[in-house]
Structures are given as structure tokens and as C-alpha cells.
Amino acid sequence: MDKEMILVVDDDTATVDILEEALGSFGYNCRTSNNGFKALELMKKELFAAAICDIRMPGMDGLEVMTEARKIAPGVPFIVITGFVEEYVYDQVIEAGATDFIRKPLRLGELKIKLDRVLSERLLQKKNRTLLKKANSLNDRLTGLLIMARELSLELDFENLFPLIIKKVTEAMGAERTSLYLIDWNRGEIWTKVAEHFKKIRLPIGKGISGRVAETGDTINVADAWNLPYFDRSFDQDSNFRTRAVLCMPISNRQGDRIAVIQVINKVGGLRFGKDDLQILKGLSGFVAIALENSFLIEELEASFEGAIRTLAATVDARHPLTAGHSQRVTEYALAIAGEMKLDEDALKEINYAGLLHDIGKIGIKDSVLLKSGPFTAEERAAMNEHTTKTLAILEKFHFSKKLRDVPILATYHHEKVNGKGYPFGLTGNELPLASKILAAADVFDALTSRRDYPKYVGNEGMGFEPMPFGKVIGIFKADRGSHFDPGVIDAFFRCMPEILRRHRGKHFSPEYVDGAISLLEAEI
Ligand SMILES: [Fe+2]
Ligand SMILES: [Fe+2]
Structure with a gap:
């Protein structure tokens, strides 16, 4: 270990010489000064382990030296040498920052004991400061940990x-x-x-x-x-x-x-x-x-919830072979429109569930109506239209999370029209949530472009059972833009329609149907 460096300040050269020799023999290094000004200069240049300082000196006395030294190197302990204790009361010297006294004439044994004690106290203080610093930093880190634990748990x-x-x-x-x-x-x-x-x-x-x-x-x-x-x-x-x-x-x-x-x-x-x-x-x-x-766990719960809902939706679709996959496709088209309209993640989740479940009320429609081939009578049409309120009645019994609580309503409104002529409630555009208006367009699109066992009509013109010629589909959406459908929804739908068709080319749609549809859509743009 390096020898500790001690500063000696005394105007009496003989005392300085004695101290220098004594400190050397105690195993310390030292620098000396015969006045306060030079001592302070030395303290600016070097860090001392302790200072031994005379009190009575010309120019700047020991008290002043200590006061100034505190500003330069606050931690350096001072041992004061004096033969005139009566002139400087003890309190004054301690107040000025002295750690201890030695009296003249110097007794070297006393000096050694006091110096060793001062230095070991200083070492202890240093260690304590380091420990305190460490404890504080650990404390800060632990506080940070608790905050982090809370953030992660949320x-x-x-x-x-x-x-x-x-x-x-x-x-x-x-x-x-x-x-x-x-x-x-x-x-x-x-x-x-x-x-x-x-x-x-x-x-x-x-x-x-x-x-x-x-x-x-x-x-x-x-x-x-x-x-x-x-x-x-x-x-x-x-x-x-x-x-x-x-x-x-x-x-x-x-x-x-x-x-x-x-x-x-x-x-x-x-x-x-x-x-x-x-x-x-x-x-x-x-x-x-x-x-x-x-x-x-949440992911698993959501996956099993979604699985249950998909199964339920498929059960409804499966009651009629020609509507198989209808709910799934409506959901897919609606999500494509919503994505095109830049709806947020939560809205997409709602549309996903509302799409899958929109026709769940058909579970409560009797086979003679649901499976009927050919046009409905007025009573049958009324019975069929009840599937929307049945959807509401069923979905209201579901427990949806807070973020999904509007799903039953969104699903129920899928046959509403922006001009207020839809069912079951005849709501108008500004009363209808955007998600329902998106589902309405997606639902009609799938009905028109899928094979059904009841004929499709444009006005009074029967269109047969097969997917409607795509030119007619475009015509219906354009004609009903603003009456049945929300204009913004239709515009977004037209933009993503080619991609939707391409995804199902050779699957739900024949390649010829898709190719023809896309060239018609391109001509529209
Ligand atoms: Fe429906
Ligand atoms: Fe539907």
C-alpha cells in the first residue's frame, strides 16, 4: 500500500524538521510549509490524508488555514499544535474543523497515537461513505424494481x-x-x-x-x-x-x-x-x-374463447350447406374493409367476433323457413328477419370482456341501412356504429357472390342461384352507396375488393369469376 501523505504547517523550522523526521519514522510521507498560504496551495495540488498545523503563525493563523482548507479539501482531518491552549478556546478550534490537539513541547509518542487514530477514523468514514453510497444505489435499484414489477403486471x-x-x-x-x-x-x-x-x-x-x-x-x-x-x-x-x-x-x-x-x-x-x-x-x-x-394464460383464454365462437358460428352456417363458411367470409371481408379504413386493434377484435356471430340468431329460425328454397311469403320473411333480434338475445347472455362489450349490438345491426329502412330497428347512418355498417356491406357482398338456393334479384329481375355477375354486384354497391350502405365503407371496400377476390381465387370463387371481377374493378378505377 502507498504511504499516506501528511501535510505539516508550522512557522517554526525546528518543529517542522522534527515532525518531518518523526513522520518518516512512523511510516508516512509528508510535505511541509512554514505558512498558511503555501499550505493551501499544496492542498490544491495534492490530496492529503491529514494535516498537522500550528495555531499561532504570522500572516494566516491555524484557524484561518483550517477554514480555507475546508473549501479546498473538506475531508482532510486537522491535528492542531499549540502551546497556547488558553488563547484559543477548545470550542473555537473544534468549530474551525480540528479533529484533535497536540501540545508543545511535542511528545512524539502522543503524536503517533493521535495521528494513527485520526487516520483510522478517516478510513472508517471513507468505508462508511462507500457503503452508504452502495446502499443508496441498491435502494434506488430496488425501488425501480418494484415500479417495474407493477408496470409488467399491468x-x-x-x-x-x-x-x-x-x-x-x-x-x-x-x-x-x-x-x-x-x-x-x-x-x-x-x-x-x-x-x-x-x-x-x-x-x-x-x-x-x-x-x-x-x-x-x-x-x-x-x-x-x-x-x-x-x-x-x-x-x-x-x-x-x-x-x-x-x-x-x-x-x-x-x-x-x-x-x-x-x-x-x-x-x-x-x-x-x-x-x-x-x-x-x-x-x-x-x-x-x-x-x-x-x-x-390470457392468450390461451382468448384462443379458447375464439375457438368456441368459431365452432358456434360454423354450427349455424352448417345448418345449410350453401351458407357454409358465410360467417367466416363475412368476418374476413369486414376485417379487410376495417383494415383499409385504418381502424385500431380493439375495433378489429370487435369486428372479428361480431362478424363470426352476426347470424347466430339463425339457430332459432325453424328449418321450414331457414332451408326454404325459393322466395319467402311475407310471414316467412318476417320470421327470417327475426334472426337479428335472436342474435341479440343470444349474445346478451355471453360474457364479453370490457373491450368487446359492444359485440352483441354490432352483430345485431348487420341488416340495418343508413337510410333507416333496414331492420330490426330502422336505425339511420349516424345512429349506426361504423363496425355494423362495415358488417352490412360484407354480409351483402357474400350473399351476392355466393351460390344460394334462392334466386337473387336486382329490382324485379331474377339473377338465378349462382354468384351474381360481378358487374351487377358493382352496380348494386354503387346504387346503394349512401342509401343502404355507408359511402366511406363502400369506397374502402372497392379499394380492397381485388385483394379479397384474389385470396379466394380457385377456392370460394372460380378463377374466371375472379379474373372477370378484377378487370371490371380496374376499369372502375
Ligand atoms: Fe343476417
Ligand atoms: Fe349474414
Whole structure:
């Protein structure tokens, strides 16, 4: 260890000489000054472990030296030498910042004891300050962790949760980058999403750092990943990035199964991740595990809800072979229109369910009406039209989440017209939600372009059972734009119609029908 440097300030050269020699023999280095001004200059240039300072000096006395020294180097302890204690009361000297006294004539034994004590106190204070700083920084990080835990627990949508975890962990760990891999044990792979395009990257379990951690469950903490033989440098080379410090650990669920791997890369302002980082990341992993599990549960719930609804919709469609797939197609067309109109994610979800369920009320229509081939009588038409209110009655019994609570209404209005001449309520354009107006257009489009076992009519002209010639379909939508249909919806529909037709070419629509339709649509534009 380097010798501690002591500053000696005394106008008496003999005392300075004695002190210099004594300090050398005690194992200290020293600088000397015979006046306060020079002493302060020395303190500006060098950091001293302690100062031994005479009180009575010409020009600037010891009290002034201490007062000025506090401004230059506040932590340096002062031992005051004086033969005139009576002239300077003890309180004054302590107030000026002295840590201790020694009296003239100097007794070197006393000096050594006091100096050693002052220096060990100073060392202790230094250690305490470091510990306090560490405790405060740990405290800040723990507070950050709790805030983060709350933020993660509020985000249930996996698509949003994934980037949120990456962002929060990067911040909390003071890392340059973070990667999160989910483990797919069935495929023997780990996978992640790349932020820029949200593209999935898949790697075999066991490959690279994350793959190894997934496989073994061990934490890896290294100063330079490039020194690991199994580190894959190609990501760095492709992205012009240099991975150095890596801390990578597994994330397990409540059952103890490994579900993911989290990896923080390059400690900002440090060479590698330390013990505290390891503890913090362990804490974070617990929150990440809970947040991931919650989002998986929600995803599963949504998937089973959607599955049940699709089955229900298919059951209605299946009551009549010619309407098979109707609800599915109406939903698809409606989603295409909604996408074209730039509706948000929540609106698309509502349209999805309302589309799938819009004709669910047909479950309550008797076969003699529902399966009738040929035109309806007035009573039969009235009975058939009741499928909308039956849809409402059925869907009202469903438990839809808050975001989907309008689905029953949206589905019920699919036969309403913007001029108020639709059914069941005769609502007008500004009373109708946009989603219902979109469903109305999609529903009519599928009815006109699908084979049905009752003839289609344009005015009084029978169009037969087959899909209506596409020129007539365009004609109907143009004629009814603003009366039956919302103009904005029809405009958006025309823009996405070619894509819809192409998607079903050779499937629901014959290739000739699609090709003819597209050339007619192109001519329209
Ligand atoms: Fe309907
Ligand atoms: Fe329908």
C-alpha cells in the first residue's frame, strides 16, 4: 500500500524538521510549509490524508488555514499544535474543523497515537461513505424494481409485454442491450422477436449462450463473450455490434419449469456485470416469469374463447350447406374493409367476433323457413328477419370482456341501412356504429357472390342461384352507396375488393369469376 501523505504547517523550522523526521519514522510521507498560504496551495495540488498545523503563525493563523482548507479539501482531518491552549478556546478550534490537539513541547509518542487514530477514523468514514453510497444505489435499484414489477403486471398483451420487458430490463440493469428468449421444449428451440421488424428468430436449445442457459439452467456471467468457444459471433458481425460483458440466466415459472432465458449485454460504464447485478436480474426474472405466465394464460383464454365462437358460428352456417363458411367470409371481408379504413386493434377484435356471430340468431329460425328454397311469403320473411333480434338475445347472455362489450349490438345491426329502412330497428347512418355498417356491406357482398338456393334479384329481375355477375354486384354497391350502405365503407371496400377476390381465387370463387371481377374493378378505377 502507498504511504499516506501528511501535510505539516508550522512557522517554526525546528518543529517542522522534527515532525518531518518523526513522520518518516512512523511510516508516512509528508510535505511541509512554514505558512498558511503555501499550505493551501499544496492542498490544491495534492490530496492529503491529514494535516498537522500550528495555531499561532504570522500572516494566516491555524484557524484561518483550517477554514480555507475546508473549501479546498473538506475531508482532510486537522491535528492542531499549540502551546497556547488558553488563547484559543477548545470550542473555537473544534468549530474551525480540528479533529484533535497536540501540545508543545511535542511528545512524539502522543503524536503517533493521535495521528494513527485520526487516520483510522478517516478510513472508517471513507468505508462508511462507500457503503452508504452502495446502499443508496441498491435502494434506488430496488425501488425501480418494484415500479417495474407493477408496470409488467399491468401489461397482459404478449405483443406489448415482450418489448416492455426488454426496455425495462435494459434500463434497470444499466445494459446496452437485452434479449429475451422463450423456450419451446416441443420444438427443441428457443425463440425471440427482433425489435425492428418483430420478426421471430429461432435457435436450437444448446446453441450459443442463451441456448446453453436454456439447456443447463446455469447462469453465465462473463466479461467478454467472444472468449467463449460457443458464442455465435455472426449476430455481432451482421449488426456491427460488439458483445462484451454478458449476464444470462434462466427464467422459471412457479412450477420450476424453465420457460425463458434473459440475457443482458454490455454494462454501461463497467467492464462486466457484478454480484449486485446478478441479484437484481434474479429479482427481475421473478417478475418477468409472472408477467409472461399471465400473458400466456390470457392468450390461451382468448384462443379458447375464439375457438368456441368459431365452432358456434360454423354450427349455424352448417345448418345449410350453401351458407357454409358465410360467417367466416363475412368476418374476413369486414376485417379487410376495417383494415383499409385504418381502424385500431380493439375495433378489429370487435369486428372479428361480431362478424363470426352476426347470424347466430339463425339457430332459432325453424328449418321450414331457414332451408326454404325459393322466395319467402311475407310471414316467412318476417320470421327470417327475426334472426337479428335472436342474435341479440343470444349474445346478451355471453360474457364479453370490457373491450368487446359492444359485440352483441354490432352483430345485431348487420341488416340495418343508413337510410333507416333496414331492420330490426330502422336505425339511420349516424345512429349506426361504423363496425355494423362495415358488417352490412360484407354480409351483402357474400350473399351476392355466393351460390344460394334462392334466386337473387336486382329490382324485379331474377339473377338465378349462382354468384351474381360481378358487374351487377358493382352496380348494386354503387346504387346503394349512401342509401343502404355507408359511402366511406363502400369506397374502402372497392379499394380492397381485388385483394379479397384474389385470396379466394380457385377456392370460394372460380378463377374466371375472379379474373372477370378484377378487370371490371380496374376499369372502375
Ligand atoms: Fe343476417
Ligand atoms: Fe349474414
